[in-house]
Amino acid sequence: MPPTLFTPPYSLSRRRLLHGASAAGLSLAAAPSFGAQENAAQDWDIIIVGGGTAGIPAGIFAAQRNAKVLIIEASQQLGGTLFLSTGQMSAAGTQLQAAKGIADTPQMHFDDVMRISKKTADPALVKLAVFNAAETFDWLTANGLQPLPEHPVLGLAHEPYSAKRYAWGEEGGISILDVIEPLALAEVNAGRLVIQRATRVRELLQRDGAVVGVRAEDEHGTMADFRAKSVLMTSGGYAMNPKVFYDLSGVKAYGAASYPYSQGDGHLMILGVGGYTRGKENYICGSPRVLAEATDPSPPYVRVSMYPERRPPWEIQVNVHGKRYVAEDNPSVDQRELALVAQPDFRTWLIFDQAIFDAAPPVVDGWDRARMAEEFNAHPMFKKAGTLAELAALAGVDEAGLQATVARYNQAVASGKDSEFQRQHMPLPIAQAPFYSIRQNGISVTSTVGVGVDDKLRVTRKDGRVIPGLYAAGEILGSGQLMGKSAVGGMMVTPALTFGRLLGQSMVPIKS
Ligand SMILES: Cc1cc2nc3c(=O)[nH]c(=O)nc-3n(C[C@H](O)[C@H](O)[C@H](O)COP(=O)(O)OP(=O)(O)OC[C@H]3O[C@@H](n4cnc5c(N)ncnc54)[C@H](O)[C@@H]3O)c2cc1C
Numbered sequence: 001m002p003p004t005l006f007t008p009p010y011s012l013s014r015r016r017l018l019h020g021a022s023a024a025g026l027s028l029a030a031a032p033s034f035g036a037q038e039n040a041a042q043d044w045d046i047i048i049v050g051g052g053t054a055g056i057p058a059g060i061f062a063a064q065r066n067a068k069v070l071i072i073e074a075s076q077q078l079g080g081t082l083f084l085s086t087g088q089m090s091a092a093g094t095q096l097q098a099a100k101g102i103a104d105t106p107q108m109h110f111d112d113v114m115r116i117s118k119k120t121a122d123p124a125l126v127k128l129a130v131f132n133a134a135e136t137f138d139w140l141t142a143n144g145l146q147p148l149p150e151h152p153v154l155g156l157a158h159e160p161y162s163a164k165r166y167a168w169g170e171e172g173g174i175s176i177l178d179v180i181e182p183l184a185l186a187e188v189n190a191g192r193l194v195i196q197r198a199t200r201v202r203e204l205l206q207r208d209g210a211v212v213g214v215r216a217e218d219e220h221g222t223m224a225d226f227r228a229k230s231v232l233m234t235s236g237g238y239a240m241n242p243k244v245f246y247d248l249s250g251v252k253a254y255g256a257a258s259y260p261y262s263q264g265d266g267h268l269m270i271l272g273v274g275g276y277t278r279g280k281e282n283y284i285c286g287s288p289r290v291l292a293e294a295t296d297p298s299p300p301y302v303r304v305s306m307y308p309e310r311r312p313p314w315e316i317q318v319n320v321h322g323k324r325y326v327a328e329d330n331p332s333v334d335q336r337e338l339a340l341v342a343q344p345d346f347r348t349w350l351i352f353d354q355a356i357f358d359a360a361p362p363v364v365d366g367w368d369r370a371r372m373a374e375e376f377n378a379h380p381m382f383k384k385a386g387t388l389a390e391l392a393a394l395a396g397v398d399e400a401g402l403q404a405t406v407a408r409y410n411q412a413v414a415s416g417k418d419s420e421f422q423r424q425h426m427p428l429p430i431a432q433a434p435f436y437s438i439r440q441n442g443i444s445v446t447s448t449v450g451v452g453v454d455d456k457l458r459v460t461r462k463d464g465r466v467i468p469g470l471y472a473a474g475e476i477l478g479s480g481q482l483m484g485k486s487a488v489g490g491m492m493v494t495p496a497l498t499f500g501r502l503l504g505q506s507m508v509p510i511k512s
Pocket residue numbers: 049050051052053054055072073074075078079080081082084085086087088089199200201202234235236237257258259261262263265266445446473474475476489490491492493494496
């Protein structure tokens with residue numbers, strides 16, 4: 001059962017919240033505390049909907065410019081997806097790169113994103129992100145973010161960049177939160193920023209076509225209206241809302257691995273005031289995961305090693321028809337992911353036999369053979385059978401297809417040539433009973449479809465007309481815009497932080 005929208009989803013979150021506060025020399029109790037009604041009675045310069053990756057920097061920078069800023073956050077804590085994110089960032093022209101003698105430019109970063117995404121990413125948003133990324137990254141490191149010692153690197157788990165510009169801290173997203181949360185709390189303590197927690201924005205208020213505030217519901221179900229000159233939507237994605245996921249992207253959500261508050265509230269509210277969504281055609285699922293349950297959507301259970309550079313594959317991968325669909329050792333993660341997204345239900349089965357079980361390094365990260373053997377007796381995604389026919393029936397793949405595929409693969413092993421897919425690493429045939437299968441699904445941790453904005457991040461209608469008073473930043477813009485139909489390293493976290501920063505620095509005139 002997912003947590004309710006008003007309960008902190010992870011005990012870790014609370015610990016981190018307190019840690020962030022104490023790192024800033026603050027106690028939360030010392031921060032000015034207002035009830036929803038008091039906050040509703042005031043006029044704000046900016047209301048920020050969602051205190052996560054994009055919302056926190058927006059709040060910090062706007063507050064530093066003496067704007068009157070209110071962050072309204074649905075959960076009890078700041079942080080959003082940073083609690084779960086790997087926190088991998090990409091930025092070109094950073095001080096870290098300079099210190100390590102790495103030559104890189106935002107233009108090279110831009111060219112790489114467009115190359116990796118095969119020009120499916122939105123050039124204007126990518127440009128805005130990468131030409132401002134270094135300043136964001138340098139701001140984080142200046143305030144204490146410590147990238148891993150060997151960073152930046154070319155890439156990990158995604159298609160590599162052409163220069164070393166990919167970096168993250170030891171605790172991923174938490175390392176970022178540990179830097180930005182104290183900065184936000186310092187603004188709260190200085191009286192320049194107010195955070196209204198456990199309050200879920202439900203509606204955008206309009207006057208004469210302009211957005212002039214929000215209607216929000218607190219944890220007791222009480223509604224209040226909050227008025228502002230500008231509203232910034234940083235409410236994240238929709239990956240935890242199966243209905244919105246399907247309605248917006250046209251595909252089912254198979255995994256539930258994102259932040260529980262990623263419910264698509266912002267998308268729906270923006271559609272409600274005349275905005276539009278885009279990027280459906282860029283849907284792509286990530287590398288496959290073993291899910292906990294057979295019902296959709298399911299949380300992930302365990303990760304199988306699907307990266308040939310770390311563990312060359314001994315098994316084959318088949319779809320529901322029992323057919324292989326890619327060279328399992330294709331070095332391009334992008335090509336492997338695009339092959340998976342073309343399979344029914346983005347589902348794939350690893351197939352192997354006893355000889356492979358005995359000879360290969362265990363395929364599940366962190367498990368030994370004894371643990372593997374246990375799972376084949378118990379877990380619904382792990383099947384074992386005396387014959388390929390029985391295995392096909394148990395696993396739910398086509399029997400004739402599987403028999404034919406294994407026969408063809410065994411011929412390829414014998415001849416040393418995989419004429420179908422040109423796989424290179426084929427150490428053993430699949431011939432010795434019992435036979436094994438592990439079912440996996442390609443799942444999405446981010447939301448492909450986003451709301452339409454212009455190059456100043458103002459929300460627009462489909463015809464390009466700006467909806468006055470309304471801005472958006474972060475995942476609400478859609479992974480399909482910043483990464484296109486591809487997974488491009490660091491192109492969600494860094495743009496979210498960067499766009500939040502840029503809007504915080506520009507949304508309202510500076511007051512002296
Ligand atoms: C497991 C995982 C790993 C990832 N790893 C990476 C990575 O390594 N690199 C990368 O670039 N990207 C990564 N991503 C994606 C990236 O982390 C997110 O896209 C990004 O953090 C989203 O930032 P955001 O500010 O848009 O949303 P969030 O950080 O989720 O913030 C949104 C906030 O809005 C709040 N909210 C929602 N609805 C409402 C409402 N109605 N009213 C008020 N508040 C509301 C939420 O509670 C939340 O605090 C990963 C994502 C996941 C899930």
